[in-house]
Amino acid sequence: xxxxxxxxxxxxxxxxxxxxxxxxxxxxxxxxxxxxxxxxxxxxxxxxxxxxxxxxxxxxxxxxxxxxxxxxxxxxxxxxxxxxxxxxxxxxxxxxxxxxxxxxxxxxxxxxxxxxxxxxxxxxxxxxxxxxxxxxxxxxxxxxxxxxxxxxxxxxxxxxxxxxxxxxxxxxxxxxxxxxxxxxxxxxxxxxxxxxxxxxxxxxxxxxxxxxxxxxxxxxxxxxxxxxxxxxxxxxxxxxxxxxxxxxxxxxxxxxxxxxxxxxxxxxxxxxxxxxxxxxxxxxxxxxxxxxxxxxxxxxxxxxxxxxxxxxxxxxxxxxxxxxxxxxxxxxxxxxxxxxxxxxxxxxxxxxxxxxxxxxxxxxxxxxx
Numbered sequence: 001x002x003x004x005x006x007x008x009x010x011x012x013x014x015x016x017x018x019x020x021x022x023x024x025x026x027x028x029x030x031x032x033x034x035x036x037x038x039x040x041x042x043x044x045x046x047x048x049x050x051x052x053x054x055x056x057x058x059x060x061x062x063x064x065x066x067x068x069x070x071x072x073x074x075x076x077x078x079x080x081x082x083x084x085x086x087x088x089x090x091x092x093x094x095x096x097x098x099x100x101x102x103x104x105x106x107x108x109x110x111x112x113x114x115x116x117x118x119x120x121x122x123x124x125x126x127x128x129x130x131x132x133x134x135x136x137x138x139x140x141x142x143x144x145x146x147x148x149x150x151x152x153x154x155x156x157x158x159x160x161x162x163x164x165x166x167x168x169x170x171x172x173x174x175x176x177x178x179x180x181x182x183x184x185x186x187x188x189x190x191x192x193x194x195x196x197x198x199x200x201x202x203x204x205x206x207x208x209x210x211x212x213x214x215x216x217x218x219x220x221x222x223x224x225x226x227x228x229x230x231x232x233x234x235x236x237x238x239x240x241x242x243x244x245x246x247x248x249x250x251x252x253x254x255x256x257x258x259x260x261x262x263x264x265x266x267x268x269x270x271x272x273x274x275x276x277x278x279x280x281x282x283x284x285x286x287x288x289x290x291x292x293x294x295x296x297x298x299x300x301x302x303x304x305x306x307x308x309x310x311x312x313x314x315x316x317x318x319x320x321x322x323x324x325x326x327x328x329x330x331x332x333x334x335x336x337x338x339x340x341x342x343x344x345x346x347x348x349x350x351x352x353x354x355x356x357x358x359x360x361x362x363x364x365x366x367x368x369x
Contacts, residue, residue, distance in 0.1 A: 004038045005060070009200055011053070015208040017200065018046050018055040028067035029059035031120040036094045043101055053208045054217050056200060057102075057128060058112035059121075062136070062193065065113045066121030069095060071146065074317060075326040088317040089310075092151075093364045095120060096306040099153050100368055102127035103302060108217040113137055113181075114193045123152025126186060130217055133178040134193040135231065139186065142173030144282035146329055147321025147339060149289045151313050155297040156305045161185060163243055164250035170290045171259065171282075172275035179232055180239045189221045192228045199224060238271045245272070255291035256344055283321040284341040288352050296356075303368035310365050311358040320355060 007019040020039060022029035046052040059065040070091075077087040102109055102124065111128030113121070117139045125131050125139075133139070141150035141158070150158055150170045158166030161184050168174070181187035191199070202220040210216070239246075249261045263276055279287075293312060297305050316322040321339045328337035341347045 002038075003032060003035045006042055008052075009204050011204050011206065011208055013208055014051070015053045016049070016051045017203045018042075018052050019200070020055060020057045022059045022066055025059075025061035025063070027070075028064035028116055029061075029121070030067050030070045030072075031095065031124070032070040032073065033091050033094060036091075036098050040094070040098055040101065043105065047106060052107065053213045054108045054110065054203060055105075056110045056112060056196075056203075057124060058196065059115070062115060064116035064121070065111075065137075066118075066124055067116045068119030068121060069152070071119075071148070071322070071326050072330050075323055075331055088314050089364060092310050092313045095123070095152065096310055096365060097368075099123045099127045100302065100306050100365075103153065105129070108214045110199070110217060110221070112196055112199075113139065113187065114196070119143060119150075120152050122150075122154065122186075126153060126157045129214065130189065130221060131187045132189045132191050132221065133181050133187040134191055134195075135178060135235070136193050137178045137181065137187075138175050139177075139181050140173055140175040141170060142278065144171060144173055144286045144290065145278060145325065147283040147286055147323075147325030147337070148316050149286055149293055149312065151309045153302070153305060153309070155293050155300075155309055156302055157186065159294055159298050163247045165239060165243065165246055167258075167290075167294055168246045168250055168262075168275075169239070170294065171255075171279055171287060172262070173278045173282075174239060174271070174275045176239055177235060177237070179235045179237045183237055183240045189225045190229065190232050191221070191224050192231065195224050195228070242271065255287060259287060259344060283325060283337070283339045284344045284347050285321050285339065285352070285355070286325075287344055288347050289316070289320075289355060292352060292356060303365070306368060307363045307365045310363060311360075312356065314359055315355045315357070318359065 003024050005021040005023045009017040109128040110130045111125040112132050113125040114134040115136050117125055141154055143149050158170055178190045182190055206216050250258050252258045297308055324337050
């Protein structure tokens with residue numbers, strides 16, 4: 001069974017709508033290297049094909065669009081004593097190249113972010129020109145729990161969220177629903193999860209003779225959203241509703257003070273309690289890296305962001321907490337990771353400096369512009 005399914009839907013006026021479906025339902029469509037290496041060349045073919053007017057990117061099944069990158073494969077490459085210095089670089093370089101390709105694609109790409117959208121799934125969704133969420137969407141960047149940091153372009157899109165929401169979400173891994181994602185600017189349209197087939201039919205029936213393909217897609221999505229928008233009116237927006245609290249807690253001079261403020265806040269608020277618990281169990285190295293990465297990439301271009309993330313992600317594989325975090329949460333599932341530092345105050349700043357240094361003379365993504 002192919003890990004990615006490609007479909008071409010012929011439109012009534014002789015054009016074509018491409019469909020990319022991540023086809024690994026049992027793993028919640030976790031993004032594997034095999035998937036990435038299949039998608040990249042197909043994007044090239046479709047971009048050069050004048051008959052292809054738009055692309056729908058979705059996941060198999062109802063549970064997830066994409067639950068993240070295949071970090072378990074990264075773990076096994078280390079645990080099995082494979083050549084991690086080849087696999088980690090190859091995996092992340094290809095993943096980020098795919099994300100960058102989607103970000104800069106000339107034709108409209110509809111990201112169907114229904115169900116679980118985490119980690120690598122967030123990278124795919126936020127790279128799409130038209131980002132759709134549904135009543136089942138659950139978006140998050142929980143990398144702090146596995147010894148990583150929000151990557152896949154999150155250094156770009158989290159830095160562009162209002163107030164201090166991006167940094168707070170990175171530190172706490174707090175999930176977002178459809179309304180929160182739309183309000184914060186991490187989604188463009190809210191549709192019902194059962195409207196995907198209807199969307200494709202609308203695209204098939206649309207007139208593509210104008211040169212405004214993005215406008216055609218936007219009109220189809222707008223019309224579908226209007227049909228279901230009332231169904232979202234009662235959905236709470238916990239992140240947006242806590243915006244003032246988030247800004248207050250993050251209004252400190254150092255990440256140590258920010259973390260202390262979050263953990264010290266006494267409340268019976270279930271949303272805040274969950275954020276506190278995730279942060280408290282996160283990797284101290286990840287917390288320091290999240291702070292440093294968001295700070296140093298704030299004014300970088302998109303290409304610079306991906307080059308920066310590639311270097312840091314490779315370092316997380318080779319000397320950080322990633323292997324231990326993946327082991328504890330996703331492999332052995334004992335949920336008791338033995339991270340390098342047990343307290344944030346104990347993290348050696350020289351170790352963080354070494355993590356932030358590029359591990360090669362020339363970045364493999366040097367050609368991105």
